[in-house]
Amino acid sequence: MKKSLITLAVLSSLSVGAIAQDYQAGDLVVRGGVTNVNPNSDKSGVYVDALGGNTPLSLSVDDNSQLGLNFVYFYDNNWAIEVLAATPFTHDITIHDPQGISSGVFNVNVDGATLGETTHLPPTISAIYYFDSDTAFKPYVGAGLNYTIFFDEDFKKAPKSLGFNDLSLDSSFGYAIQVGADYQLDDNWHLNASVRYIDIDTEATFNIGDEIKGSADVDVDPVVFSLLVGYKF
Template identity: 55%
Template structure:
């Protein structure tokens, strides 16, 4: 008898809707997860001043995913200010020789860069009385680069700045 009563209570708890609560001014929402930086790296024209401008080469920058932390401070029941922080992102920068320019640089890894992209956004939550709370936001980002290294072969080719 006790087992069937316990089973009934467990089943009722599992199928009942989770209780939802509305956000209020002053609430702080903390979320953690994966954050991805996927650069738009469409660069088919690399200019090298010492060689007279466009050298018929491009660069590609790979994507990177890291741990991220979001903090949202609710201004009222719908509006909030969000701050995104993450562990540092590292990207490989690859040189793509798109033309036979006779420079002999070839394709391959050009450099590696590391950065942090702190972001502040204004967000609007549509329905804060539900367990599912979709939202939209707009924000600003200031990317901080703190480690830029050319690969050994590229240093020998006298590359100096990214």
């Protein structure tokens, strides 16, 4: 009986040790799951030459969730390089007009209307540092660079009927920071959760009719939440 208890204790310690094992140099991790891009709630002012420059009009961007992917390569048990990817995110762009200026210009108040939408890809590469851990919980921090590409920008049908056209958003280059953690389920599989901030600033330009030009400096600056399942090769 005593021998059986000793054997069980040894096997249990080996099992825990396997789960708690730190990452090693050369490990490659692939993750997939849900990623939510939540832009900041600040509204961006709109500049229109024909309305005297700066206007009370403003724009905001809503959030969107997509399939998130990332790939992590370990240089040692602490340091790794992570590449963040995802399926394209599509965001509605809302126009705000608290003073009703649009009523006199378009004969209708567009406050709160969905002006248009844009799709983007935010590939991000980061250096991440895993803290030493003797448990299945593996916390880390990271910092890196982001390049966001906007495409398929377009106005909705109603704004088009008012003369809005040629919506365009510039690509953005900025920094990214994050905190996250893995929870090891076994030698290969783990759950991952992370929160990151990405510096995304873009200039939106558009036309109203054939001659009126407008623009807005949009600070997207989203908080990005990810809940993923990972596999270590």
